[in-house]
Amino acid sequence: MILYTLAISDVKEAWWLYAIGAFVTLFIISGSLFFAYHANKRSKELNMSRENIKKAVISSVSFSVLPSIGIFIGVITMSGFLGIALPWIRLSVLGALHYELMAADLAVEGVSAANLTVENFVTIAFTMTIAIVWGSLFTLFFFKKYQSKVIDKAATKKETRSFGPFLFQAVFIGLISAYFGDAFSRMFGYKVKEIIDGSYTGNESIETTMVPLIVFVISFLSMMLFDYLVEKKNIKWLENFQLSFAMLIGMTSAVLLGMGGIF
Amino acid sequence: MNDQYRNNMHKYGRIFMVMGIIVMFLAPILIWIITGVAPNWAQMIAGVVALSIIYLPGGLIEMMTYSPLLGTSATYLAFVTGNLINLKVPCVMNATEICKTEINTPENEVVSTISVAFSSITTVLILSLGVILLIPLKPVLQSELLAPAFSWVISALFGALGYKYFKGNWKMIIAPMIIVILLSIFIPTFVNGQVIIIILIAAIITLIVSKILFNKEMI
Numbered sequence: 398m399i400l401y402t403l404a405i406s407d408v409k410e411a412w413w414l415y416a417i418g419a420f421v422t423l424f425i426i427s428g429s430l431f432f433a434y435h436a437n438k439r440s441k442e443l444n445m446s447r448e449n450i451k452k453a454v455i456s457s458v459s460f461s462v463l464p465s466i467g468i469f470i471g472v473i474t475m476s477g478f479l480g481i482a483l484p485w486i487r488l489s490v491l492g493a494l495h496y497e498l499m500a501a502d503l504a505v506e507g508v509s510a511a512n513l514t515v516e517n518f519v520t521i522a523f524t525m526t527i528a529i530v531w532g533s534l535f536t537l538f539f540f541k542k543y544q545s546k547v548i549d550k551a552a553t554k555k556e557t558r559s560f561g562p563f564l565f566q567a568v569f570i571g572l573i574s575a576y577f578g579d580a581f582s583r584m585f586g587y588k589v590k591e592i593i594d595g596s597y598t599g600n601e602s603i604e605t606t607m608v609p610l611i612v613f614v615i616s617f618l619s620m621m622l623f624d625y626l627v628e629k630k631n632i633k634w635l636e637n638f639q640l641s642f643a644m645l646i647g648m649t650s651a652v653l654l655g656m657g658g659i660f
Numbered sequence: 661m662n663d664q665y666r667n668n669m670h671k672y673g674r675i676f677m678v679m680g681i682i683v684m685f686l687a688p689i690l691i692w693i694i695t696g697v698a699p700n701w702a703q704m705i706a707g708v709v710a711l712s713i714i715y716l717p718g719g720l721i722e723m724m725t726y727s728p729l730l731g732t733s734a735t736y737l738a739f740v741t742g743n744l745i746n747l748k749v750p751c752v753m754n755a756t757e758i759c760k761t762e763i764n765t766p767e768n769e770v771v772s773t774i775s776v777a778f779s780s781i782t783t784v785l786i787l788s789l790g791v792i793l794l795i796p797l798k799p800v801l802q803s804e805l806l807a808p809a810f811s812w813v814i815s816a817l818f819g820a821l822g823y824k825y826f827k828g829n830w831k832m833i834i835a836p837m838i839i840v841i842l843l844s845i846f847i848p849t850f851v852n853g854q855v856i857i858i859i860l861i862a863a864i865i866t867l868i869v870s871k872i873l874f875n876k877e878m879i
Contacts (some may be wrong), residue, residue: 400736404696405695408691408695408711409672411694412689413690413694414687414690414691415791417686417687417690418788418791419788420683421686421784422784422785422787422788423684424679424680425740425741425780425781425784426780426781426784426785428676428679428680428737428740428741428780429737429741429776429777429778429780429781430777430781431672431676432669432672432676432734432736432737432773432777433670433773433774433777433778435668435672435733435773436733436769436770436773436774436777437721437770437774439665439766439770440685440767440770441767441826443766443767443768443770445767449759449761449771450770450771450774450816452755452758452759453755453758453770453771453774453778454778456754456755456773456775457751457754457755457774457775457776457778457779458778458781458782459750459780459781460750460754461734461747461751461778461783461786462782462786463783463784463813463816464743464746464747464783464813464817465747465783465786465787466786466801466810467746467788467810468743468746468747468783468786469787469801469824470802470810472790472791473790473794473798473801474801478664481791481794483687484674485787485788485791486687487687488742488787489741489783489784489787489817490680490683490684490740490741491739491740491741491742492741492742493738493742493743493746496711496715500707500711501744503705503706503707503710503711504703504704504706504707505700505707505716506734508820515695515697516697516698516699516700517700518691518702519688519691519692519695519698519699520699520700520704520707522687522688522691522699523688523699523701523704524699524704524707524708525688525691526684526685526687526688526711527704528707528708528711529715529719529742530681530684530713531712531715531716531718531719532715532718532719532720532722532723532739532744533662533677533680533681533719533739533740534681534719535719535720535723536677536723536727536735536736536739537674537677537678537681539723540670540723540727540735540736540855541670543723543724543727543795544727544728544732545828547794548727548728548764549764551728552700559763560762560870560871560874563832563867563870563871563874563879564727564728564763564867565763565764566829566832566866566870567832567863567866567867567870568725568729568863569729569753569825569861570825570826570832570836570862570863571828571859571860571861571862571863571864571865571866572745572818572857572859572862572863572868573818573821573822573826574823574833574836574837574840574862574866575840575858575859575861575862576814576817576822576855577818577819577822577837577840578840578841578843578844578851578852578855578858578862579814579815579818579851579852579855579858580812580815580818580819581841581844581851582838582843582844582848582849582851582852583848583852584813584844584848585844585848586848586849587848587849587852587853588722588853589689590685595690603729603849605841608776608808608811609812609815610815612812612815612816612819613774613815613818613819613822614819615819616815616816616817616819616820616822617819617820617822617823617826618823619820620819620821620822620823620824622818622821624823624824624827628744636758637758640754640820640821641668643816643818643819643820643823644813644816644817645816647812647815647816647819647820648809648810648812648813648816649809649812651794651808651809651811651812651816652805652806652808652809653806655804655805655807655808656805656855660808
């Protein structure tokens with residue numbers, strides 16, 4: 398019962414919470430290396446070129462840096478309300494900034510950094526963890542069956558001209574069209590929820606912006622240029638970095654627009 | 661597909677998934693045990709029910725949409741490590757494109773697994789580094805100057821990736837783009853608020869158009 402009197406500031410920044418964060422990190426690195434090891438072994442059985450495996454590693458690492466910095470900014474955003482350790486743990490596993498903020502808001506409505514209690518903190522931690530686990534549970538119980546009954550059937554038609562590959566292409570195109578829509582629609586309106594000290598205040602407004610569409614188009618055009626340099630000018634080293642560079646140019650354009658007062 | 665390899669990966673994947681779920685629950689359970697303070701059950705259940713209205717069907721749609729693109733091992737890995745749409749799925753799309761492998765082939769299984777594994781490692785290392793270097797990094801990353809860059813990182817990502825997919829498939833793209841533009845004009849907050857539903861609508865439209873073009877031997 399003595400522990401019951403722990404101050405929330407001590408719990409938020411407790412060393413053991415950081416230790417859990419370190420453990421989660423190690424778990425993910427070990428799991429990733431385990432699967433990568435098996436994939437690499439398999440690549441040798443399939444006589445895949447070492448060059449391709451190297452390309453997969455380099456392009457994936459270089460591509461992941463910028464979005465990961467974006468995810469870390471999510472940790473900073475939440476830190477005003479929940480400290481550093483819990484957001485670090487939450488964003489290292491299944492979850493996302495908007496989801497975590499929504500979970501915190503729904504679990505303890507009306508609570509802010511100033512009046513947060515240990516009970517609120519533990520309630521938020523449980524709510525965040527439970528409600529996102531559905532995707533993992535569906536994967537655990539149904540993915541194997543779904544793969545053999547649906548995906549394989551779609552992909553393994555024996556005719557010379559098969560529709561199978563177009564099926565996957567359609568999902569890719571759907572994905573990209575939807576995110577074009579995400580950028581384009583913001584010219585006409587998007588909801589902004591006010592965040593103060595890492596939690597929603599409940600105030601909402603509808604804003605408009607052209608910036609994401611400009612960013613989308615500039616990244617698209619940059620990629621076109623890099624693709625030309627790789628394919629036509631034979632600058633092969635650029636291949637693994639072209640996506641990161643194109644993103645960087647798009648993101649820089651957002652900063653420049655911001656400097657010019659366009660947000 | 662080599663059934664033995666795939667079956668093994670399902671077995672390891674499921675074990676990893678169960679371990680992952682336990683690891684996810686470590687934080688709340690240990691906070692409860694160490695502080696001696698239980699969660700407020702009523703608030704917790706109300707919060708979980710409210711969130712699950714969105715995230716239960718969302719979880720199912722995500723598993724059904726992304727798993728064909730990711731392959732066996734990468735699906736298990738990605739559904740523990742998270743950040744599917746903003747990182748893992750585009751990362752695999754990029755690697756698949758660069759390595760010129762086809763979805764649902766043994767070669768692509770290798771490429772996507774390696775891609776998700778190294779992407780996950782990169783993310784957790786950057787997060788850990790960020791936590792260690794938080795004090796010097798916080799003012800830089802929270803500066804007003806850089807804020808727009810990270811607010812629109814997703815648009816930069818899909819804009820760049822978009823070119824690769826739009827390049828060879830322009831006949832398939834016109835119809836979903838027209839629909840998405842119309843939806844954006846008439847229900848903008850729905851389009852940017854419920855992206856997963858828009859992905860589904862756009863994918864179904866692309867599929868129908870592709871089937872028509874395929875039957876007419878136009879693609």
